[in-house]
Amino acid sequence: MTKKIALANKSRSNREFFDWLIRVLADELNIGGKELCGDLILPSWTMKITWEDPDGKKWYFGKVSDFLSKKTIKDLNNMLESADLKNAGLYKIRDFLLQHTDLTDCHLTALNDFELHNK
Numbered sequence: 001m002t003k004k005i006a007l008a009n010k011s012r013s014n015r016e017f018f019d020w021l022i023r024v025l026a027d028e029l030n031i032g033g034k035e036l037c038g039d040l041i042l043p044s045w046t047m048k049i050t051w052e053d054p055d056g057k058k059w060y061f062g063k064v065s066d067f068l069s070k071k072t073i074k075d076l077n078n079m080l081e082s083a084d085l086k087n088a089g090l091y092k093i094r095d096f097l098l099q100h101t102d103l104t105d106c107h108l109t110a111l112n113d114f115e116l117h118n119k
Helices: 015-031 070-082 090-100 107-111
Strands: 041-044 049-052 058-063
Touching: 015 041, 015 070, 015 090, 015 107, 090 107
Parallel strands: none
Antiparallel strands: 041 058, 049 058
C-alpha cells in the first residue's frame, strides 16, 4: 500500500475549509474527476478572501493552495487519477478516502448530510 496523504493534522487549524475540501474530493471521485485545482476557493474560518453580505456578516474563503502544499495537491491529484469510483456511491468513496488519506471517520462527518452530484 502506498503512503497515505497527510490531511488530518492540517484540518485542525481550519476545519471549515477541510470539511468543504472533503466534500469536493467526494464529488470529484463520484464524477470521475481527475484534478483538484490549487486555485479553487472554498469557505474558511480565516483567510485572505473576505466577502460581506448585505446584512454585514463577513464570510471568509481561501484557495486550496493557501492551505495545501504543491506536493499534497499533486498527491491528491494522483489519488483522483488512480480512482475508478465514478458513480460508486458514498460508502465506497468514504472507504477510498480512509484508505488513501490519514483522515478518520471523524473527519468524514463532513459527508454525513452530503448529497453526491453526478455532473
